[in-house]
Amino acid sequence: MKWEPVIGIEVHVELETQSKMFCGCAVDFEAEPNTNVCPVCLGLPGALPVPNRTAIEWITKIGLAFNCSISERSQFHRKNYFYSDQPKNYQISQFDVPVCHDGWIDVTVDGETSRIRVNRAHMEEDTGKSIHVGESGRIHSATETLLNFNRAGVPLVEIVSEADIRSAAQARAYAQDLRTVVAALGVSDAKLEEGSIRFDANVSIRPVGTEPFGTKVEVKNMNSFRSLERAVDYEILRQADVLDQGGTVDQETRHWDEGEGVTHSMRSKEGSSDYRYFPEPDLLPIEVTEEWRNEIAATLPELPSARAARYVGLGVDADSATSLAGSEPLMVMFESSLAAGAPAQVAANWLTGEVTAWSRRESTDITDSALTGQHVAQLAAMVEANSLSSTAAKEVLGHVLAGEGDPADVAAAHDLIQISDSGALESAVDQVIGENEDQFARLAGGEDKLIGFFVGQVMRVTGGKADPRAVTDIIRSRIG
């Protein structure tokens, strides 16, 4: 059967506020274990939470950036479950009335733009960290667990998409765009590798052309965009396999194993489905008045859609502009190329063309490549000065991406510098004319299509390094 994936993404973003969500302890992950703690975030008897106003401001920013409605009054709830790194054995979270709800972002994959709806963004607190100590370092064989509560109570925003995503590539693009926006807002350092932004995917499949959702599986533990895409892809295929063989998909949480490239079923938490949410009696409803919301809206930085419009204004074609503005690595590279003096459309063409293709082929983020904005500008200048042909420029780009050095060195090392020195070109043209007198007579006699033959011959004798336009001009001057 032909299956259609249905994917939703849950994102946890740790806010980089000065202090924690409900107490005055510093948000600082570098600190010695259990030094940024107090009665509140350790869950000592008698301690009470007091909400961090900046965190409320920042989640509102996030909501506005994702076109969400902002609740004038939202409610904290207690989410009850026992876990040793959760100090109170309940997490202060939100349930039926989150701060932000009903938003969307547009995501573009291979030139096709889709609107992904954002169900909600709600405020909660992070847990502490468990460090399992044992022979293998894995939870099942751990003999001891160490707890670090520095992270306990750090403000956490959970952003939940609707199940609008239809492919692993789209899931990745959504996650990347979301990260781009959050980073642009300056509310989180949003580093996947450090867990300050974390993605979980809810994946199900259904026969193409049908409406009802299949059984959804939650996939966790992806610590790069690439692993998110791989994990979702794997999960789609795994579920299709199970169903094609007449089996059923279990509703469960699965753990992505980066090394093996597979998902494993996690031990299900006992009674995990019933968190016994109820309104947090220690906290009043959160109020975001229209006035405050407007103040916050006024502080929003440029967001990708606005950025794309600005790029069009710089002369970039619309498709490239959307691609550049929608991808953080491309955007960063494009901005630094512009800053280094590269012409906008030229840089846009390379970045959305060769560079993107290279990134896909090599499965490497361009931010992890050797390419810099300086390189792009240098390359553009060489083409402009006719010392590189545009074909050679693309070849140079590939070598630079691979880390072989800056464009001038690479072009020299690969002998790609174009001959635009007129003396050298003239002697090459004269040599070719001397070798092909009959054809030259026909060209001079008006058989203009032979110009291509002569240009080709000149390219041959110069090893492809001649600037074809200059060669053409010289040949014409010999006719006249």
Added chain:
Amino acid sequence: MTDPADFTLVEAAAALRAGQQTSVALTEAVLTRASLTEAAVHAYLTIDRSGALAAAEAADRRISSGRAVGPLDGLPIALKDNMMTRGLETTASSKILAGYIPPYDGTVVARLREAGAVFVGKTNLDEFAMGSSTENSAFGPTRNPWNLDTVPGGSSGGSAAAVAAGSALAGLGSDTGGSIRQPAALCGLVGMKPTYGLVSRYGLIAFASSLDQIGPLTHTVEDAAILYEAIAGHDPLDATSFPGPAPSGTVRLGAGVSGLRVGIVNELSGQGIDDEVMAAFRTTVERLAAAGAEIVELSLPSTATALSAYYLIAPAECSANLARFDGVRYGLRIDGGTVDEMMSRTRADGFGPEVIRRILLGTYALSAGYYDAFYGQAQRVRTLIIQEFAAAYEQVDVLVSPTAPAPAFELGAKTQDPLSMYMQDICTIPSNLSGHPAMSVPVGLSTTGLPIGFQVMAPALGETVMFQVAAAIEELSDDIGRPVLEVVAS
């Protein structure tokens, strides 16, 4: 001459100012009283003799140099053992916290320290404040100084018994469903629960967060007003703290009741109330009328369901509040093969049966599929009660009822029957659900010589008029005197 251990706060403060007493002498007097009574009464879990004397000496230095910090400076006070005291063991009468030394002072404790109060020690309570007799303590029951065969009420029975016995001049309790007012009634004291949000809960070991309030237990209304004023006021560490100034407790004391409208709540003043208690109640109402109050009879039908709503809301909140006691970070730990097993064993062993009963009740009430029928319905009842009380206070200045349905009962009489124990709070619970202030004033003794309390309830932030009426009742009632303890008399 009166033993200083039997002084009111006002008398003791006057004696200090006049140089007739020192704080050390007052503190020695209550410590001596405690040494005589504690074996029989067991009001305290911890007596901090050295800490109290050190604080008393510091107070004496301030007073003698004319730098007394207020009306409580140098006065020995008892703290219920569910209030966090830095460096002094705090257990909530639970085995799960036995030996626990808090690293911080709760806001109320810090304020009283600032005000110069001397903390005699930490008093017994029903475990985590769950009970009405102080029999649910992991460390043994407290007995009522008026009759050692009877209970002092609960859950603040230790503070009530300490004040009644003279082993503190005043005490602090916490009131979630009547835990200050009912022991006040049973021990012949004034006990007061402020408007929810007026007194910080920071540092109070939570039982039911939306209901808990700290308040005073004293010999007189004026003492209660003074102690209330010392602890009330906004606290940035408690997000539910009322942001404005707290109403005065003392400003209208002695102003009488002439022209005030006093409402009798029919549903709280008849069925299920002991005859002698009802007789004392009626006598007091007649005296109020004679003193110029207008008496109005009112019906608040939703109060009939208050007890049921309370026994869903309070357990639901406690089921989450008590989840933190898991053996991981502090308190009792019973090892197990896994972390989950350790937590289960610790909690099974560390909590007493009433606490476990309420955690289970609350967990059930919040469970998927039951939430709306139980917790949701209880919250709707609560809203109804708030609305009915608000409407009643359009017609009257205060509402009145008996405090407890009967005088003190014998130890063990209700321990096998939780429902009859829960009925102790039938008159006090509505004010917790509505968040309104309420207090109990002693109005007489039963034929068996046990105190009877009278409850005055007021609208939110109505403390001033409530204290005014309570002071008038105190004035109009016969003085019940102090309990006679053989150990002290001999």
